[in-house]
Amino acid sequence: IVESNKALQTKYExxxxxANEEGYIFLPNVNMMHEMANMISASRTYQMNVQxxxxxxxxxxxxxxxxx
Numbered sequence: 001i002v003e004s005n006k007a008l009q010t011k012y013e014x015x016x017x018x019a020n021e022e023g024y025i026f027l028p029n030v031n032m033m034h035e036m037a038n039m040i041s042a043s044r045t046y047q048m049n050v051q052x053x054x055x056x057x058x059x060x061x062x063x064x065x066x067x068x
């Protein structure tokens with residue numbers, strides 16, 4: 001997790017209940033498309049690592065069976 005140093009986005013909406021005295025609301029500085037792409041990449045990397053570990057385990061078991 002990395003904290004972003006980008007400034008919050010401001011939007012003029014004086015009727016919004018969270019607006020400040022000047023009528024601005026502050027929106028998050030998170031790019032949802034970028035975060036979703038990172039999450040998909042992390043998920044696929046994890047799945048690939050699990051598959052590699054399972055394949056390694058199967059190969060080691062086959063090697064042990066050959067030795068008997």
